[in-house]
Amino acid sequence: MTTLFIDGAVAEDPWVSIDGEQPVPEAEDVIVSLALFEAQRHALLTRNEGRLGVYLEADDQIDAIADDLGKIDLVALDFPSFADGRAFSKARLLRDRHGFAGEIRATGDVRIDQVQHMRRSGFNALAVHHQPTVDSLMEIKDAGLNLFYQPAIEGAEARSSSGGRSWARRAL
Amino acid sequence: MYRYDEFDREFVTSRVAQFRDQVERRVSGELTEDNFKPLRLQNGVYLQLHAYMLRVAVPYGTLNSSQMRMLGHIARKYDRDYGHFTTRQNIQFNWPKLADIPDILEDLASVEMHAIQTSGNCIRNVTADHLAGAAADEVADPRPYAEILRQWSTIHPEFLFLPRKFKIAVIGSPNDRAAMQFHDIGLEVRKNDAGELGLRVFVGGGLGRTPMIGKMIRDWLPEEDMLSYCEAILRVYNLYGRRDNKYKARIKILVHETGLDDLKKDIEAEFERIKDGVLKLPDEDVAAIAAYFAPSEFADLPAKDDGLEQAKLDNRSFARWVDRNVVEHAQSGYAIVTVALKGTGEAPGDATSAQMDVLADLGEKYSFDELRVSHEQNVILPHVQLSDLKAVYDALLEAGMASANAGLITDIIACPGLDYCALATARSIPVAQELSQRFADLDCQNDIGDLKLKISGCINACGHHHVGHIGILGVDRRGEELYQVTLGGSGDEQAAVGEIIGRGFSKDEIGDAVETIVDTYLARRLSDDEAFLETYRRLGPQPFKDALYPAKETA
Amino acid sequence: MSTLKNPIAFTANNLLDGEVVWLGRNGGWVKSIDEARVFGTEEERAMGAAEAAQADADNLVVEPYEIDLNLDEGRIAPAKFRERIRAAGPTMRLDLGKQAELSQPEALVAA
Missing domain, CATH: 3.90.480.20 (Sulfite Reductase Hemoprotein; domain 2)
Structure with missing residues (x-):
């Protein structure tokens, strides 16, 4: 059972994940693996209907899709385990370096104790399997703190009122 | 020294509450050990041989009296009446109960201390020259930079699950007393000809299984760019550092395998992109932090008393x-x-x-x-x-703390070793104790002069044996403790990794082996003024090998 | 019944206080290795492993594992030095750890 949260609220998932052999439906919103994206890049980027999402595994780099981000609506980044933090930096690069404004979805081992870090790194969607995490997110509890010692993704946080520290932030 | 303001106080207080909740969820079973472990490690909690261990940060090594008193209080109330000061400006308590640790953290918070990121694959407690703000040879106090780095790295959302741990050290003098070049990032505060402060940046140093001296990646970095540059390094490391093998996961391996020039291109490109952004340090903010470290109100006194x-x-x-x-x-x-x-x-x-x-x-x-x-x-x-x-x-x-042996052969560094540590392969402390007894005579020690003896109980090298003038590494050989000796290491500005001198020694032999090395030095030095390391550098390992491994018979 | 080459025991640390414990002769987990249950056959070992895994799942102990034993005149001693230190305490602080309460601490570490 996967529960999808977008911007903190439970959401229906209009996206269909396509892997390997299946043909890509013409009119649906699809999330494809990087391998499929690379194999059918031109066809995928020139579909008339249906939005395009790309799923990156932990070993995949953003550079592989960077040039096409203007035509990509969703990037799903995998957390293969609690200990693998590569996707945090990838989300950050998508937002900051590439100005990607679409959905960035966390998939895989999404746990409550990392949710705030995901949001601060640029994720706005979470595909959650872990039931206690679903329960906590339902209660709008993200196990994080309200004060931060470093700027992250702009927008969700204000400069701290405490003077003399340009790097400090406070949750809005 | 730095004092918490409302922001810092609220931060550590909510962090304690967060950890209390994590402990409760662990005990209730909501968190499995696999998921709890990275969280407890990020709060300095290990599970060692006998019990849990709590590692408390003394950021850049500076603390005040009420903080030191609190450490004593914690030892008395929650532990076995002692603590262990480590090689990374931390203190470890060896016997706390998990259920007590949230209370301990609360006590620490009351004196502006914490255990955040003293462990785990994240940016660890930032260390600095322990003589900062006092040393006669200082260009600038490194602690304001260390404090800014401490803050920036604290719960940095992007860098809590790195390939491996990440250590940063800062010095402010040309004489390196913090083994700066053996850190993932080493920073040396300098002044340019215009009198402006900036940093020389080293990357990819470390000890452990594959000791490496840090490589200079920037000879000059304006101080306003410190956080941007560090963030660029960490981002590149988080993305590209190896995760397939924990022994190859430190940034030193990435630097080694990628090559400094190629890696530098990535780092500089990311730095160039972000350097004029939100991480750029305003002069007045650096000055505000530096003000906490302003010199004390010293009296005007003659140089001689x-x-x-x-x-x-x-x-x-x-x-x-x-x-x-x-x-x-x-x-x-x-x-x-x-x-x-x-x-x-x-x-x-x-x-x-x-x-x-x-x-x-x-x-x-x-x-x-x-x-x-x-x-x-x-x-x-x-x-x-x-x-x-x-x-x-x-x-x-x-109080039994007047040993007159600073910098002498009995001023030994030793990790906890197999007596406490779950990773250790051999004991360290009993070896240190034996050597301390053996060389106890102060006349003899002073005759030997400056000599850094460092002992690790496993390849992870917490006892810094690679940079000991004499280094001892304890390993397990078929169930027996075996001690390998390295010579000629140095953690100062003339950084060097010690060379393995030959086959190892049993626990019964290691004391004699060290004595043989010292005797060889005493017999071969040019004068009383030639220190052990100088003699070693002049002669190389051969005379020591000859003395340690006399040819028995020619075959 | 297949007999094990070495007799074994199961050990772990208590979740709440971190104390070293072994699966006990009379069920549950015990704080002294003298009271540990000794497993001598494959069948017993499988039972012990299941019991240990259950205690792990029940959040009583952390990461249980088996250890080889030497039995010397009926006294249980771990085969590995590391495990003897766990069973006794730090070798240079005989006032700490389990050895502080044992009658013959030296015997255990020296074994």
Whole structure:
């Protein structure tokens, strides 16, 4: 059972994940693996209907899709385990370096104790399997703190009122 | 020194509450050990051989008297009446109960301390020269930079699940007392010709299984760019550092395998992109942090104190202690005192709660309420008036902390080893104790002179054996402890990794082996002034090999 | 019944206080290795492993594992030095750890 949260609220998932052999439906919103994206890049980027999402595994780099981000609506980044933090930096690069404004979805081992870090790194969607995490997110509890010692993704946080520290932030 | 404001206080308080909740969820079973482990490690909690262990940060080694007193209180109330000062400016408590740790963290928070990121694959406690703000050779106090880095790295959302741990050290003097070049990032604060402050940046140093000296990636970095540059390095490391093999996951391996030039291109490109962004440090913000570390209100005193000179004449033990454990202060009439936690036969770095109380009292009374802990597992009283040295010495003598051996062969660094540590392969402390007994005679030690002896109980090298003039590494060979010897290592500005001298020694043999090395040095040095390391560098390993492994018979 | 080459025991640390424990002769987990249950056959070992895994799942202990034993005149001693230190305490602080309460601590570490 996967529960999808977008911007903190439970959401229906209009996206269909396509892997390997299946043909890509013409009119649906699809999330494809990087391998499929690379194999059918031109066809995928020139579909008339249906939005395009790309799923990156932990070993995949953003550079592989960077040039096409203007035509990509969703990037799903995998957390293969609690200990693998590569996707945090990838989300950050998508937002900051590439100005990607679409959905960035966390998939895989999404746990409550990392949710705030995901949001601060640029994720706005979470595909959650872990039931206690679903329960906590339902209660709008993200196990994080309200004060931060470093700027992250702009927008969700204000400069701290405490003077003399340009790097400090406070949750809005 | 740095003091918390409302923001910092609220932060550590909510962090304690967060950890309390995590412990409760672990006990209830909501969190499995696999998921709890990274969280507890990020709060300094290990599970060691006998019990949990809590590692508390002493950021860049600076603490005040009430903080030192609190460490003693924690040892007394929650632990077995002692603590262990480590090689990374931390203190470890060896016996806390998991259920008590949230309370301990709360007590620590009440004196502006924490255990955040003292462990785990994240940016660890930022270390600095323990003589910062006091040393006569200082260009600038490194602690404001270390404090800014401490803040920026604290719960940095992007860098809590790195390929491996990440250590940053900052120095502010050309003489490196913090083994800066053996850190993932090493920073040296410098002044340019225009008098502006900036940093020389090293990357990819480290000890452990594959010791490497850090490579200079930037000769000059304006101070306003410090955070942007570090963030660029960390981002590149987080994305590209190896995760397939924990022994190849440190940034030193990435630097080694990618090559400094190629890696630098990525780092510089990311830096170029972000350097004029939100991480750029405004002058006034750096100044505001630096103001916390402004020099104490020193009295205007002569460089020489007659009372001190007389006391040295009257008391030979005191004179020898001054000679070894007291060094010049930047301020005339003051001195820096090293309290060596290295009494004969004692476990290096251990202090009882009563001793911590005495240290707190001395810091309060004689050192502007300030103390330091060094990576050499000693405590420093950084600002003592020359006329107070005798009183300090007398109090230390009474508390069993007046060992006059700073920098001598018995000022040994040793990790906890197999007596405590779940990773260790051999014991370290008993070896340190035996060597400490063997070389206890102070005349003999002083004759040997400056010599850094460092012992690790496994390849992870917490005892810094690679940078010992004499290094000892304990390994397990078919169930027996075996000790390998390296010679010629150095953690200072002339950084060097020690060379393995030959086959290892059993626990019964290692003492004799060290004595043989020392005897060889004494016999071969050009004069009393030629230190062990100089003799080794001049002669190379051969004379030591010949002495350690005499040819038995030619085949 | 297949007999094990070495007799074994199961050990772990308590979740709440971190104390070293072994599966006990009379069920549950015990704080002294003298009271540990000794497993001599494959069948017993499988039972012990299941019991240990259950205690792990029940959040009583952390990461249980088996250890080889030497039995010397009926006294249980771990075969590995590391495990002897766990059973006794730090070798240079006989006042700490389990050895502080044992009658013959030296015997255990020296074994």
